[in-house]
Amino acid sequence: MSTIDPSKPIRMTQQNTSSATVDPVSDNRRKGVRRTVTITAAIALAFFLVSFVQIVLMK
Amino acid sequence: MSHAATHDHHDDHHGAPKNFFQRWCMSTNHKDIGTLYLVFALLMFFIGGSFAMLIRAELFKPGLQLMQPYFFNQLTTMHALVMIFGAIMPAFVGLGNWMIPLMVGAPDMALPRMNNLSFWILPFAFTLLLSTLFSAGGGPAGGWTMYPPLSLQSDSLAYVVFSVHLMGISSIMGAINIIATILNMRAPGMELLKMPVFVWSWLITAFLLIAVMPVLAGAVTMLLTDKYFGTNFFNPGGGGDPVLYQHIFWFFGHPEVYIMILPAFGIISEIIPTFSRKPIFGYKAMVFAIASIAFLSFIVWAHHMFAVGLPLGAEIFFMYATMLIAVPTGVKVFNWVSTMWGGSMTFETPMLFAIAFVILFTIGGFSGLMLALVPADFQYHDTYFVVAHFHYVLVTGALFAIIAATYYWLPKWSGRMYSEFWGKMHFWNSVIWVNVLFFPQHFLGLAGMPRRIPDYNVAFANFNMVSSIGGFLFGASQLIFLGVLVHGVFFSKKKATDRVWEGAKGLEWTVPSPAPFHTFDVPPVIHDDELAHGHVND
Ligand code: HEM
Numbered sequence: 001m002s003t004i005d006p007s008k009p010i011r012m013t014q015q016n017t018s019s020a021t022v023d024p025v026s027d028n029r030r031k032g033v034r035r036t037v038t039i040t041a042a043i044a045l046a047f048f049l050v051s052f053v054q055i056v057l058m059k
Numbered sequence: 060m061s062h063a064a065t066h067d068h069h070d071d072h073h074g075a076p077k078n079f080f081q082r083w084c085m086s087t088n089h090k091d092i093g094t095l096y097l098v099f100a101l102l103m104f105f106i107g108g109s110f111a112m113l114i115r116a117e118l119f120k121p122g123l124q125l126m127q128p129y130f131f132n133q134l135t136t137m138h139a140l141v142m143i144f145g146a147i148m149p150a151f152v153g154l155g156n157w158m159i160p161l162m163v164g165a166p167d168m169a170l171p172r173m174n175n176l177s178f179w180i181l182p183f184a185f186t187l188l189l190s191t192l193f194s195a196g197g198g199p200a201g202g203w204t205m206y207p208p209l210s211l212q213s214d215s216l217a218y219v220v221f222s223v224h225l226m227g228i229s230s231i232m233g234a235i236n237i238i239a240t241i242l243n244m245r246a247p248g249m250e251l252l253k254m255p256v257f258v259w260s261w262l263i264t265a266f267l268l269i270a271v272m273p274v275l276a277g278a279v280t281m282l283l284t285d286k287y288f289g290t291n292f293f294n295p296g297g298g299g300d301p302v303l304y305q306h307i308f309w310f311f312g313h314p315e316v317y318i319m320i321l322p323a324f325g326i327i328s329e330i331i332p333t334f335s336r337k338p339i340f341g342y343k344a345m346v347f348a349i350a351s352i353a354f355l356s357f358i359v360w361a362h363h364m365f366a367v368g369l370p371l372g373a374e375i376f377f378m379y380a381t382m383l384i385a386v387p388t389g390v391k392v393f394n395w396v397s398t399m400w401g402g403s404m405t406f407e408t409p410m411l412f413a414i415a416f417v418i419l420f421t422i423g424g425f426s427g428l429m430l431a432l433v434p435a436d437f438q439y440h441d442t443y444f445v446v447a448h449f450h451y452v453l454v455t456g457a458l459f460a461i462i463a464a465t466y467y468w469l470p471k472w473s474g475r476m477y478s479e480f481w482g483k484m485h486f487w488n489s490v491i492w493v494n495v496l497f498f499p500q501h502f503l504g505l506a507g508m509p510r511r512i513p514d515y516n517v518a519f520a521n522f523n524m525v526s527s528i529g530g531f532l533f534g535a536s537q538l539i540f541l542g543v544l545v546h547g548v549f550f551s552k553k554k555a556t557d558r559v560w561e562g563a564k565g566l567e568w569t570v571p572s573p574a575p576f577h578t579f580d581v582p583p584v585i586h587d588d589e590l591a592h593g594h595v596n597d
């Protein structure tokens with residue numbers, strides 16, 4: 001079972017410094033990447049800070 | 060390319076830049092950055108390996124032969140730091156960079172410029188770390204675990220902490236990039252539960268990385284402020300506690316050892332089905348086993364601290380939690396064996412390394428179970444038994460998987476077949492000598508030889524000599540690997556087909572060999588038959 005129609009190629013272009021992407025697939029992906037980065041970076045920061053808090057908690 | 064003159068901007072069609080600096084230093088291409096990671100890891104593997112050769116030379120006979128004890132301690136510390144952070148981890152990141160976009164049908168990583176930064180931090184971090192060996196006070200000598208107060212005595216602490224920060228930033232950025240790629244860049248039709256197991260293993264590993272690398276960064280930051288800024292996090296004289304460092308370190312450290320083995324599980328789960336010509340047995344169970352191992356890895360850290368005097372309840376909790384990991388690990392080993400069962404197997408070099416992985420990693424798992432028993436660990440802790448344990452899981456585990464992956468995907472990378480004869484020579488020499496090297500260390504540990512010492516009781520002389528001989532020959536065998544690689548990348552006359560291996564399935568085998576500079580600019584049309592796991596939900 002194929003989920004996309006081979007007669008209509010979907011563009012999945014990378015944004016780069018000289019051109020932004022405009023098609024909807026790339027646009028969705030760009031928003032998704034931004035959300036993923038925000039969440040994962042927040043997790044990383046939280047764990048960094050918790051490593052210090054742990055000190056206080058365990059005494 | 061001929062039409063390059065008419066395009067003065069970057070577009071989807073250009074090949075690799077001709078200019079060396081442009082191509083390698085400014086790269087945003089996942090394949091080139093993957094290659095950089097792999098070459099860097101290989102270099103670090105030989106540097107870390109030369110430290111190991113010096114260690115085994117000193118331990119060849121009892122008594123001090125070649126070096127002062129303080130230098131020996133620098134060697135054991137540096138060997139571990141270089142191998143863990145410089146060789147094993149970057150090798151997995153390199154494999155992930157190369158293969159994940161190809162396996163999920165993405166044109167590149169989600170964040171290509173951050174990818175460049177993640178890599179190029181590493182040469183600076185390791186130049187800094189290795190340069191401490193040439194400084195007046197010498198390099199770090201307190202062990203890779205950097206326990207205070209011992210580690211605070213070293214003059215190079217600030218350099219080491221800074222280089223660990225750099226490695227941590229690099230790993231975190233790399234992990235974020237991998238998660239963003241897998242979650243957002245898959246070609247239409249590549250559902251999560253149709254992804255190759257290798258991609259799954261990296262997705263889960265990346266979450267481990269973003270959770271624990273910051274904790275390591277926190278721990279070493281506190282070492283730095285304790286030494287230079289008057290804090291007393293780990294100083295009992297000021298109300299601190301050195302055991303807290305161990306808790307924080309191992310909260311990072313145990314997930315870290317799984318960071319070094321989960322991508323290996325992924326690799327083995329790709330190779331065994333290919334050479335057994337059968338789909339993997341229990342695809343979903345394999346994915347869930349990886350996820351549950353990752354979860355459990357957060358609640359077992361204190362098994363590294365049984366001997367510090369934990370409350371009895373904690374000893375028992377961490378003992379049982381640790382033993383629980385044997386369950387999902389057993390599922391994986393069972394499924395690899397079941398995949399081979401009844402398959403039409405062939406034994407090319409990648410498969411040989413994969414089979415050796417299954418057997419020898421399991422030996423390391425069993426010695427791990429022995430160490431997980433609190434009363435037994437009181438005896439084994441800080442002996443060569445621990446050294447034997449983690450070298451079985453890391454050398455015949457993680458490293459063998461990296462070598463297997465290299466043989467497996469090299470034809471796709473270079474477009475040429477490596478020499479099967481010399482690959483097998485490399486395999487048989489490695490598998491024999493690695494056991495001569497590490498198996499006797501179990502006996503040394505059980506007999507009471509402590510780890511991290513340059514001299515030892517004459518009672519341990521024979522097994523140490525055997526181990527050193529195995530070490531030299533295992534080290535020499537890796538020169539065969541180097542030769543096979545150079546030949547297979549630059550000189551081999553035998554061209555690789557696109558599929559390379561008869562039984563290979565998945566998107567990465569649908570692109571030409573060598574893989575062109577840009578792949579999947581237009582997402583592939585996915586036929587479930589072409590995927591290794593296209594029919595799991597049918
Ligand atoms: C089957 C599951 C495993 C169990 C039950 C287990 C158990 C243990 C225990 C209890 C220790 C502490 C020994 C001591 O210091 O007294 C230990 C040490 C160690 N293990 Fe494992 N282990 C397992 C798998 C692994 C894996 C997969 C890796 C890495 C790929 C690994 C790497 C290490 C390392 C590096 C150390 C030594 C750390 C140090 O003190 O420098 N283990 N293991």
Ligand SMILES: [Cu+2]
Pocket residue numbers: 312313316359360362363
């Ligand atoms: Cu552990």
